[in-house]
Amino acid sequence: MSKVELHYEFLAPFQDSWAEAIERLHGVYGFHALKLAPSLDRLTVVYDASRLTPADVEHHLRMAGLPVRRIAPQTALAS
DSSP: OOEEEEEEEESSOOOTHHHHHHHHHTTSTTEEEEEEOTTSSEEEEEEETTTOOHHHHHHHHHHTTOOEEEEOHHHHHOO
């Protein structure tokens, strides 16, 4: 197993309905964690790279209705 983190920013202000979508994504095979930033503007996805590709992760996020764009890790850590 190879755990990988991808960082995303929301393209619109956070909506309460997205919390339920994020909860449902916890059940996706290969996803290990989804971490919502306290500021509600970013999402970190930890997944098993032996099971999923970055394109698979993004497909699941979009199918869940989350308007996101992947960002570089150093951008995600900057405040």
